[in-house]
Amino acid sequence: MKARATCPLDCPDACSLLLTLEEGRLVRVEGDPSHPVTRGFACAKTYRYPERAKARLLYPMRRVGRKGEGRFERISWEEALGEIAERLKAILDAHGGEAVLPYHYAGTMGLVENQHPSAFFRAIGASELEETICSTAGSAAWEMTYGPRLAPDPEEIPENARYILLWGINSLSTNSHLTPFLKEARRRGAKVVHVDPYENPTSRFADEHLKLRPGTDAALAYALAHVLFREGWVDRAYLEEAATGVEAFQEEAARWTPQRASALTGVPEEAIERLARELGEAKQVFVRVGYGMTRHPGGGNALRAVILLPALLGAWRYPGCGAMLSTSGAFPLNKRFLGGRHLLEGARPHEGYFRPNPQAR
Ligand code: SF4
Missing domain, CATH: 2.20.25.90 (ADC-like domains)
Known part of the structure; x- marks a missing residue:
């Protein structure tokens, strides 16, 4: 079947x-x-x-040796649950719910399966934990810049994108399904440039690899913006219609000459000038960014500078062009009861006010 x-x-x-x-x-x-x-x-x-x-655990096992020794004995579900409940209850009675710190992540990404352990822990008033710092800065940066994490439809890239920047992402390994669209776009004449501190399969796939020093992405993005403003390659009509804060951005970009950015990033000045010219001429640009650059001090703002480049060019006017980070969480979902959020303290816990509720038990 x-x-x-x-x-x-x-x-x-x-x-x-x-x-x-x-x-x-x-x-x-x-x-x-x-x-x-x-x-x-x-x-x-x-x-x-x-x-x-086949190698999955099918029944409870209790450690019988020292930690790390790898010796376990099989016990019944009743024994396992009884023992855990007894220990939890002793902690709750002696210290209250916040003495318990649950840590879990996504066994599967099904929303109910992913979240259901939280419902139990919220029901006993356990401590809350921000479970990941992996994508937090990048997501916040995107949302401050563009709002919801929407992105161009990959199927529209080959026909429309004339220039593709893969910036801070080894997309061949981590976004496999973008690759056929990149290949097709290139077959139709698009240039693919990889901007990343280290060489990887994506650099070898790309037409060009610009290697910058880790943590200097903002300087490179501002230097590209510097040239775009200087040469009049920005789409003023689009910015007037769709953007705010352009003057402040331009003022900052004015300070980042290609010469200054080159000294910091290690990318040759002439490569910065050429890349800016190619972007300015192409206009129909697609930029795929990864989270790596956000894991440095100021990394969220670096990502903001990079993803604003297609806005300067008016690239969002064209299907398949603009920028992409992730569309995770971009679509509305009623999470009011997911993972027992209604058990948290506060008027609207489902809107992100995470505070354990001592009365929950
Ligand atoms: S690439 Fe596809 S099959 Fe592999 S983990 Fe991701 S979604 Fe699953």
Whole structure:
């Protein structure tokens, strides 16, 4: 029997999958060739699911040796749950809910499965934890700049993008499904440039690799903006219609001559001038950014400077052009009861006011 599914792992690509089941057991996982974006691809983490699933833990095991010794004994569910409940209750009675710090992440990205452990811990008034710092600065930076994390439709890139910047992302490894669109865009004449501190498969794929010193992305972005303003390559009509704060941005860009940026970034001055000219001439530009640059002091603002380049060029006017970080969380979803948010203290906990509720028990 065949069934269709979506890959549940914490990965932005959400591959469409075809599953083969025999007597109710999963025996094969393949990419679904009929999906227009993921096109039959599934990576090694996922198509090997059936063999990995065999090694899964099926029942509770209690450690019997020293930590790290690897010795466990099988116990019943009653014993396991009873022991955990007893220990938790002792802590709650002695110290209250906030003495418990739950830590979990996404076993699968299904919203209910991902969030359900939180409902239990919120019901006992446990401490709250910001579970990831991986994408927080980048997401905040994008939202301050453009609002919701919307992005061009990848299917529209090949026909429209004349210039593609892959900035701070090894997209060939981490956004596999963009690659066919990049190849097709290049076949139709687009230039692909990789901006990244280190060489990786994406640099080798790109037409050009600009290697900058880690943490200097903002200087390079401002220097490119400097040249775009200086040469009159910015789309003033678009900025008037769609942007605020242009003067302040231009003032900052005026301070970042290619010469000054070159000394800081290590990118040759003439390469900065040439890249700016090519962007200015192409106008129909697509910029794919990654989160790496945001993991430096001032990294959120670096990302903001980079993703504003297509706005300066008026690239957002064209389908398939503009900038892309992630569309995660861009679409409205009623999370009021997800993960027991209604159990938190405060008038509107579902709007992000995370505070444990001592009365929850
Ligand atoms: S690339 Fe791999 S992990 Fe990501 S969605 Fe596809 S199959 Fe899943």
